[in-house]
Amino acid sequence: MRLSTGIFGLDALLGGGIPKGYVIAVIGSYGTGKTILGIHFIYEGLKRGESCILLSLDEDEESIMRNARSVGMVLENFKNLEVVRLEALEVKKSFEKIENDLPELIRSLNASRMLIDSISILETLFSDAERYHMLSSLKRIMKSAGITAILTSEADKYLPTTSKYGILEYVCDGMICLKMVRKNELEEPTFGLEVVKMRGIKHSRKPKPYAITENGIVVYEEAEIL
Ligand SMILES: Nc1ncnc2c1ncn2[C@@H]1O[C@H](COP(=O)(O)OP(=O)(O)O)[C@@H](O)[C@H]1O
Ligand SMILES: [Mg+2]
Numbered sequence: 001m002r003l004s005t006g007i008f009g010l011d012a013l014l015g016g017g018i019p020k021g022y023v024i025a026v027i028g029s030y031g032t033g034k035t036i037l038g039i040h041f042i043y044e045g046l047k048r049g050e051s052c053i054l055l056s057l058d059e060d061e062e063s064i065m066r067n068a069r070s071v072g073m074v075l076e077n078f079k080n081l082e083v084v085r086l087e088a089l090e091v092k093k094s095f096e097k098i099e100n101d102l103p104e105l106i107r108s109l110n111a112s113r114m115l116i117d118s119i120s121i122l123e124t125l126f127s128d129a130e131r132y133h134m135l136s137s138l139k140r141i142m143k144s145a146g147i148t149a150i151l152t153s154e155a156d157k158y159l160p161t162t163s164k165y166g167i168l169e170y171v172c173d174g175m176i177c178l179k180m181v182r183k184n185e186l187e188e189p190t191f192g193l194e195v196v197k198m199r200g201i202k203h204s205r206k207p208k209p210y211a212i213t214e215n216g217i218v219v220y221e222e223a224e225i226l
Helices: 008-013 034-047 061-070 088-093 095-109 120-125 128-145
Strands: 023-028 052-056 081-085 113-117 148-153 174-181 190-198 208-213 216-219
Touching: 008 190, 008 208, 008 216, 023 034, 023 128, 034 052, 034 061, 034 113, 034 148, 034 174, 034 216, 052 061, 052 095, 061 081, 081 095, 088 095, 088 120, 095 128, 120 128, 120 148
Parallel strands: 023 148, 023 174, 052 081, 052 113, 113 148
Antiparallel strands: 174 190, 190 208, 208 216
């Protein structure tokens, strides 16, 4: 079974959406639309009456609601959304608490979709070995709860299809990369979306042009980047 991302062109690239129960990463540099992509996925679930969780490590609830509204998604209308604001430093200090509380939260809400936005700062706070433990523990929790999740994070500065620490692509079932390409410093950038990895799915790796509009992200799956 597939879960629609709420973005028509992206669903088409994935052959219908994200496979149920998958934990996927969305990476890109700042301003590429990672949060908006994640909000699309949550909003689509809300409209379908699914219970959704938004774990926010970057923005407070008001800022999330405002950003969503600016791209045409009014989250305040939905009772089936649980927004949890977490402070990365607190999560780092008591990661066991998250490990204990998260399964219960998912179960009590009977949630089917989750967005963790973003995991970047948290990743930065852990040492190499701890980071792997943290990410695989989160993944294990989501997998055993059967929830379908999107984690957003930074891409490597020089390799846009690699996550900053090179771990997420191994831990997650799939990864989508949002790239900003500037041919010339004085030109407007073009945006390209690439499905870098999606376990068990035949997908193209050709970057497709996308835009952020007042209705959110539009992926032109039949177009080519010029
Ligand atoms: N209504 C809108 N119309 C067009 N572009 C928008 C609109 N709202 C936000 N954006 C663009 O989206 C960007 C932010 O997207 P966001 O998902 O927060 O990026 P990220 O999470 O990758 O840093 C803004 O910098 C802006 O360029
Ligand atoms: Mg963001």
